[in-house]
Amino acid sequence: MKKSFGFGIVGCGAISKAHIESIKLIPEARLVGVVDKFVEKAKAVGEGEGCDYYSDYNDLLKRPDLDIVCVCTPSGLHAEPTIASAKAGKHVIVEKPLEITLEKIDSMIKACEENNVKLATIFPNRFKKATNYLWKKVQDGRFGKLIMGDAYIKWYRTPEYYSTASWRGTWTMDGGGALMNQSIHTIDLLQWMMGKVSSVVAYTDALLHDIETEDTAVAIVRFENGALGVIEGATSLYPGFPNRLEIHGSKGAAILENEKFTTWNFIDSDEQEENEIKRLSEAANKSTSFSDPMAFNFDPHRRQIEDMIAAIKEDRAPFIDGYEGRKAVEIIASIYRSSKEGRPVDL
Numbered sequence: 001m002k003k004s005f006g007f008g009i010v011g012c013g014a015i016s017k018a019h020i021e022s023i024k025l026i027p028e029a030r031l032v033g034v035v036d037k038f039v040e041k042a043k044a045v046g047e048g049e050g051c052d053y054y055s056d057y058n059d060l061l062k063r064p065d066l067d068i069v070c071v072c073t074p075s076g077l078h079a080e081p082t083i084a085s086a087k088a089g090k091h092v093i094v095e096k097p098l099e100i101t102l103e104k105i106d107s108m109i110k111a112c113e114e115n116n117v118k119l120a121t122i123f124p125n126r127f128k129k130a131t132n133y134l135w136k137k138v139q140d141g142r143f144g145k146l147i148m149g150d151a152y153i154k155w156y157r158t159p160e161y162y163s164t165a166s167w168r169g170t171w172t173m174d175g176g177g178a179l180m181n182q183s184i185h186t187i188d189l190l191q192w193m194m195g196k197v198s199s200v201v202a203y204t205d206a207l208l209h210d211i212e213t214e215d216t217a218v219a220i221v222r223f224e225n226g227a228l229g230v231i232e233g234a235t236s237l238y239p240g241f242p243n244r245l246e247i248h249g250s251k252g253a254a255i256l257e258n259e260k261f262t263t264w265n266f267i268d269s270d271e272q273e274e275n276e277i278k279r280l281s282e283a284a285n286k287s288t289s290f291s292d293p294m295a296f297n298f299d300p301h302r303r304q305i306e307d308m309i310a311a312i313k314e315d316r317a318p319f320i321d322g323y324e325g326r327k328a329v330e331i332i333a334s335i336y337r338s339s340k341e342g343r344p345v346d347l
């Protein structure tokens, strides 16, 4: 049995810190190299972390001591390093969104399957205790018949957020705006809880920022199980608000704001369950990522990296594999199509 796993990072920007700090906390993980197309960025991180650095990921991929690659490049540049890593026999953890088109995602899944390596998509919210608890309750049928599921992601980003990284808010590199970059986390949770989305009808627009993609979006969704719901996603709403996930069923309702339950109300109340909800809400991390892109806790990233190590050891799929990562992108792509074509779109 392998005792330690060599990690490499491709893309030394803002989110790479979450991966590096997580790797440092995992006893069986070690960082062997980092890559950035701007070698001075890679050098600063490599020297700081005491590992090798490169400007071309193909050089990193030659290393026999490299097992797992974390892809932290701009969203529209996830496929190339992922496919190259798969061909080099390395497992891959890819930041969200897995990629910005379903065609590219399918080619990544195929390359990983053909080369017998594992592919994981980062969706840290699924690794948070409150969301996990809610998911299990939905699976157990606690809500009865699911009637409505909503995701409200009324966030704010400054104009500098877009102007300091030229790929953000572009179709070719960000693949969209508020939905594809920010709201995707909660859209993934919504579909994870409520099940497959079967159709959407939507409006999207850039109402505040000078970007080519949307900063404001509203969609009505129908789920395959017949339930209805709403997705509201934005980076245009000052000062930014905690994201809210609402699950309504025939037996009761839950409202989760970030990691805190603000409503847990069922026809047949259960004291033990209510105590657990209170405990989870009190322990919740007070994230302000609705207004600050880097204000989040790295712990769920660590859990997700640990899940990849466990998946390799147990020879199973990672908890959020390529097929799971694909689902939220399919919903968002359908919302964009609905808004562009002015009609409902079936998935």
Ligand SMILES: NC(=O)c1ccc[n+]([C@@H]2O[C@H](COP(=O)([O-])OP(=O)(O)OC[C@H]3O[C@@H](n4cnc5c(N)ncnc54)[C@H](O)[C@@H]3O)[C@@H](O)[C@H]2O)c1
Pocket: 010, 011, 012, 013, 014, 015, 016, 035, 036, 037, 038, 041, 055, 057, 072, 073, 074, 075, 076, 077, 095, 096, 097, 122, 124, 165, 181
């Ligand atoms: N999970 C989360 O909560 C979270 C948060 C922020 C960003 N992200 C995702 O992480 C990804 C990166 O976002 P960011 O904010 O860190 O971006 P960033 O612009 O800060 O960093 C991207 C880095 O990739 C480098 N790069 C570009 N092309 C490259 C190439 N071919 N080879 C090597 N390096 C290359 C850039 O020079 C830059 O340093 C995006 O997909 C984003 O959606 C996820």
